[in-house]
Amino acid sequence: MFNLVKYELKGYYKDFIIATGIIALISLFLITRVNVWGLQSVMAVSFMVNFAAAVVVFIWNIKVFSRDMYEDTGYLLCTLPQHGYSILASKLISSLIQALVVGAVTMLFNYIVFKSTSKIDINLSIMVTDIIKNVNPGFVGFMALVSFLEYFYFLVFIYFSIALSKVAIKKKKMGKMSSFIIFIIISIVFGKITQFLVTTFPQSINLNMLSTKSNLFVQGAQFMPINIAVTIFNIVVFVLMFLATSYIIENKLDF
């Protein structure tokens, strides 16, 4: 599996360099523009760069999977003695790494731009100490885990739609369109089910966002409710979609 990740990322290293290089250049350019354009305009452009970077990573993430479904490289991947779950997991890990690397670079340059343009003196170490003091570490860990899982869930959802359409529709153009339609239909169905679950089973767990040492008082907003039924539903759906996509990759793809 990790060999697959290695080759997946190796194929993207030039794109990585180009993307991070562009982010760096635009950020440095923005620093020089702060007195010309004003702080708000600079921040707006910086936000647009973040958005563009997110779109690029999203396209890469989809391409990581769709390329092997619709191009001849699928012959290489699908003749390897690898299980479907191993192939799918490698695609998910590669996508996550792509997102993390570009995300980290974007955040770093956002910080540099903000630090150099802001009149407020930001001390990173004080900021981190404040966060550690006030925020519940369990909550941070939980949210980090949930964020990764949510991202995997979203990608598995997309990959499942692509794999299903590849099985159902052989023609490349029609297949790509149908995977989008499948994605939309499943999204609507799951949205309705989630809505139903929230109203029928409103029981939830409240997570305390603040640390016990915190002296902050945030009236009514220090707890984050997590609906139990929706959480179980999402976990079950994730597992089922992962297994179904793995099964399709291993047993049902036609090239």
Next chain:
Amino acid sequence: MDIILKASNLEKSYFNKKALNGLNLEVKKGRIVGILGPNGSGKTTFLKIAAGILTKTNGEILIDGHKPGVYTKSIVAYLPDKEYLFKWMKIKDAVNFFKDFYKDFDEEKCKKLLEFMNLDINSKVKTLSKGMAEKLYLTLVLSRKAKLYVLDEPLAGVDPTTREKILDAILDNYSEDSSIIITTHLVNDIERLFDDVAFISEGKVVLSGNAEELRNEKGLSIDQLYREVFK
């Protein structure tokens, strides 16, 4: 003699069209089998099913006693008629890729074959000509010590000199423990390799047997027999 591949009543349908229509074939261990037939006869479809990248509609195919899957992919070395390597790869990346994924990959053999084929490991895959690419793909496939080699049109689109080189490579690197299935239109060029042949028409085997026996029995070369069968 042991059977490495057995297909029984194999069928593959695409909507109303039947690409394979009850194909029966046995490939014995240590034999080179030519699958011969005109365009659209089902040769490539059969090879894809054997390689595990196409699902059958009906019937059965067993490779070393197993249905196509992860195990069979580990013992089958498949040469498709597609340029399937990643475009970013150099030849050395492709070699490392095969080394990383196939336990039966022989790096030393690969080096020798690359040299024999006059291929530079630093060349980029996407810059290779059709003939060079064909030689690279064959090198990668033959560098595996597979139980079954499945070669789909290994001579397609290459010049006569390269053709000879490819045939020599196949003969030199083939061992008695392994079997080879080859499809081709260029029967005359390749018939010296065949131990057995199977003529396929409309998705089923219409004539098969030991190549030498067929030659003697019919008094024709395999190429002439091909023209007789498909005239």
